[in-house]
Amino acid sequence: MRSTSLFRWLVAASLIFRACVGTASEALATGTIVSSNSVNITEASPWQRIVMIGASATAGFTASEPLGGTNTPRFALSRYVDSALKATHEPVQNFGNAFFFLQPELLGQQQVTRALTNRPTLIIGLDFPFWFCYGEGETDEDRLARFDHGLKLLEKIQCPLVIGDIPDASAAVNKMLRPDQMPSLKAIAAANQRLKAWATEHKQVAVVELSGFMRRALANQEIAIRDYTLPDGQTRMLLQNDTLHPSPPGCAVLALAVLDACQTTRPKGNVDEFLGDPKEIFRQATKAFSSATNSTPAALK
Secondary structure, three states: OOHHHHHHHHHHHHHHHHHHHHHHHHOOOOOOOOOOHHHHHHHOOOOOOOOEOHHHHHHHOOOOOOOOOOHHHHHHHHHHHHHHEEOOOOOEEEEEEEOHHHHHHHHHHHHHHHHHHHOEEEEEEOOOOHOOOOOOOOOHHHHHHHHHHHHHHHHHOOOOOEOOOOOOHHHHHHOOOHHOOOOHHHHHHHHHHHHHHHHHHHOEEEEEEEHHHHHHHHOOEEEOOOEEEEEEOOOHHHHHHOOOEHHHHHHHHHHHHHHHHHHHHOOOOHHHEEEEEEEHHHHHHHHHOOOOOOOOOHHOO
C-alpha cells in the first residue's frame, strides 16, 4: 500500500473508530457488559468455548480491502483455528479489531471484558500485546509503561491464554507502519523479557514466538511446528506483501502454532484433538469461503 492510500485509510479508520468507541464506552459505563468479576470458569476442556482478542492479524486484514470487504474474512485467524480443531467445540468467537492500533488501552480493556462475559475456556490474543509496544510513544520508557499496562489487563483472565511475543516489524515501516510507530529494537527486547517473566508467573499462559515466525518468513527460512516443517524457500508466502499481516496459508500455520502452544498449559493434552498439518487446516478453512478455489498454494501442497 502506498503512503497516500495508507494515510487515507488511517483518516477513515479514525473516524469510524471514534463512532464505534462512543457506543462501546457507553456500554461499559451503563453496565450492559457484565463485569469480568462475575465470571466463573468451570469447563475442563480448553477447546469448548474459544474467544479471540487482538488487532488486525486476529480480526483479518488485507491491504486491498483496508476497511473490510468480501475477501477480508479469508484472513481472519479464527477461521483457521476453527478448522484446525477436531474436538467438539462451539464456533470460535473473534473480537479482534483492525482499529486496535488507534487506542489499544481502551479497546484492549473492552475486548478482555467482552471476552470474559462469554465464559471462555480458552482466550487467544496472538497480536494483543503488539500495539502496547508499537504505536504512540516518545521514549522506550513510555512504550514499556504502556506494555506493562497491557499485561495488567490480561491478568483478569484465569482460563488458558495464548499470546504472541513482540516481533521486529521494521520491514513494514513506510508500508503499514509509520516510522514513529516503530519501537527501538532495545524496547522490543525489553518488552519480550517482561513478557517472558510475566508468563512464567502465570501458569495458564502460553507464549507463541511470533517474532520467530515473522523473522523466518521474511527471510524465507525453515519454520517447524511440532511434527510439521516448512523448508527453506517456502515460507515467505506466509506473510502478505505488506510484510506485517499473515496470508491465508500463514494463518493456517499460526493456528497450529497457537493450538500447539496451548497444550503446554495442560498436564494431559491430547494432540489428536486438532489437525497437525497446516495444509490440511488451510484446505478445511477454504471450504468456508464462497470465493475459495480448489487449488492449494505451492508451499502447502
